[in-house]
Amino acid sequence: MCVTNFSIRHMSHTFESTIYIHLAPFSFPLLYIFYTASMYCVLGIAMERFLSIAKNKCTNQGAFFGYILPILVFCSIYNIPRFFELRLVEENGVSRLAPTSMMRSDQYRCFLISANLFLTGVGPILCMCVLNCLVSRRLKGKGSQVTSRDKSASFLISGLVLVMVICHAPRNLLNIYELILKVYPKLSPPARWMSDVNHIFLVLSSSCNLLIFLTQDNVFRSLLLHKLGIYLYDRVPAVENTTKELTKIDPECALEAELKSKLNLLKINSTAE
Template identity: 25%
Template structure:
């Protein structure tokens, strides 16, 4: 007779230690959160040898999962929630009023909801939960968590699509957004995403059920001076017949989810960002275009938003790659798992898939928590508003205030005086002015009043051009 190993021994230990009377499938269901292929387990054949993790390996998995999901994920989730909450009012400020920033606001809101769901699940699995929490998880949180994950994925795709439309056909895009409420266009993106996420995850409402189980607990009675056994009835979560269906597990839980939440968004993000990069690179090579202040400001804003989007997408791909790998591995391992369960084994073939699932969960939390850092590093306006708010909150200057002066406009726009002057001042006169300003013999103390007068006039023209550019840049930022 082959002795059960690995997870089955851990399951038996839990029964003996806590007096829990539950099936092995229910034990795995609570520990792995619907990530295992479930089917009724027949009697174990004497001729079958189960290839599954040992008890020590399963104990190592639970130890790693407790630290990753039960400690680190909760800490990172709380920090990410605070950061996203600070980013939302900054992105909604008047100075950052644009469709792109409003979409970033929606992404921050959905990221916060995802973080809350992840932290609640971490508490349920590793810290402790009440019976009410179990009911809420089985009937709502499990399904809602998947809906929010799907929404976050496609809001990222929507960000790339919006930037693609703005960059690929700027005139048509400007005409479409000019004169309409920006939130109307944003809702035109967000509402279809939410409806699709709800519809796609509706079957998950039929995956879990609750069954009553008789449990027992032994304790030492000081009066009788002997061990006393107490029986009681409790309710546990278990998979439904739909969740055990072979075709459902294959086509919906593996194939459909791999395509909808993996391959398609990965392909769309790669294509859209490549097209955006191509357009921006081609525009920079066009030297015969007019280079007035509006054009320079618009190109600078397009480049900034494209870079922010690129960093968000790269981080998204990195954090979701392991999830996709595990999904693909699960798809190709279905036959092996099915044979394992058919032979009466646990169905847990490799420990790395369980540990990889815990790492994937924390990577998704990281992806939802670090966008605030991206905004601070990549956007001068965001950083300036954040510094001002912190200084105002503290009552004194704690962080350096990034002033939005004429000089900062030139730096943020990645331009210089020579890009602004040629429309009004010839190049040779600009060179003459540069030489005069660098010649100490022509300073006011040198007595050359004519040269000083020309220098003052040129400085006045330059300051006027910079003010025009600031006005045009603010218009472009509000329209794009």
């Protein structure tokens, strides 16, 4: 999506005039949906780590139904108006993209900038900071009972907060400046290069998040390398269940998986009886 909307169309006029103008009314909204979802997925991961440290009963809700599905539903609904911002018009036999009447509305622009600032900017950052503080307090309360996975979760959330604050600062500043322009229209609009810097930092944010997961989460790193065919441990025969696979990756996680499997077996047996 990013390549199509921000790269290829600037390098090929033919692509822009023949293909891009038909894709843009749909590709831009999808891009915003994926962007919003990526940010809230990071927030969801931080929430999951906090719940795991707090030993909350809401921890084991499942990745898809507990986090991914609600995030996708929210992001899709939130970005529905994006599908009505651009339209294809023809002038003198030449097709071009033009903003709709809704997009030209000052009220809609003000609402859009404000919503982006608080729901995809300041809001998630504040939530991440709060989660980071709560995790730190939990770990201090545990004292000597802090495990390596708890420390890893704390460093992971701290790294995500730092990256989010730095990489989303240009976007938040641009949104704030655009809101100021609504009050003081005589001010000069932001330069084009500011928008380009904003896009570069957003790409860096996604890249840095992956690096943080690789360095701070042993299970994530081991599973990723395992899927790529790279083994950091002695290779064993093909695993047949989750416990054996996790034993090769993380003993603590393997013990937890074994206990869960035994509890599931007890539930199945009691149901059968």
